[in-house]
Amino acid sequence: MEKHECRTYFSLNFDFDIKKNAGLLKKRRDCEPEEIGILNKKEAEGAVIKAFGIIPEWKRHRFVLGFNENYNVDVNEMLRVTLKDLFGKEEQIKKLKKEFSLSAILEIVPVIASNSNEPNQYLSLERDIIEFLYKSETDIDLDYYVV
Numbered sequence: 067m068e069k070h071e072c073r074t075y076f077s078l079n080f081d082f083d084i085k086k087n088a089g090l091l092k093k094r095r096d097c098e099p100e101e102i103g104i105l106n107k108k109e110a111e112g113a114v115i116k117a118f119g120i121i122p123e124w125k126r127h128r129f130v131l132g133f134n135e136n137y138n139v140d141v142n143e144m145l146r147v148t149l150k151d152l153f154g155k156e157e158q159i160k161k162l163k164k165e166f167s168l169s170a171i172l173e174i175v176p177v178i179a180s181n182s183n184e185p186n187q188y189l190s191l192e193r194d195i196i197e198f199l200y201k202s203e204t205d206i207d208l209d210y211y212v213v
Contacts, residue, residue, distance in 0.1 A: 072176040073135040074148045078168045079128040110166040117158040156201035170204035177211045
């Protein structure tokens with residue numbers, strides 16, 4: 067690999083806390099604990115589409131609402147593309163999280179080529195991104211790889 071890469075995405079993830087879902091588990095003996103979160107997938111998907119006007123991509127127990135893998139040395143520019151449909155909708159995100167027991171995650175996955183002459187990616191977040199994360203109660207996950 068000679069060039070750096072990065073992907074960013076925002077997702078709403080179903081919560082698999084067995085303690086939180088104990089009552090539902092008693093009612094639904096026909097499913098495994100890890101399946102509890104997806105029992106209300108269609109209802110949650112409808113609410114997500116209504117709130118944001120976009121059809122989320124369903125991946126392994128989560129709705130992906132924004133995705134970007136067009137590398138930019140400034141991660142903030144990538145994140146603004148990822149979050150473009152979500153800025154100003156922080157309250158809707160919090161409402162969906164509460165209603166469907168979801169968590170919100172902003173994932174940043176830079177892959178740095180050790181043999182590249184390119185400058186490394188700037189990973190310091192700017193105020194608009196930090197405000198969005200705070201207002202929407204979104205966690206950030208940074209998976210950093212050097213290859």
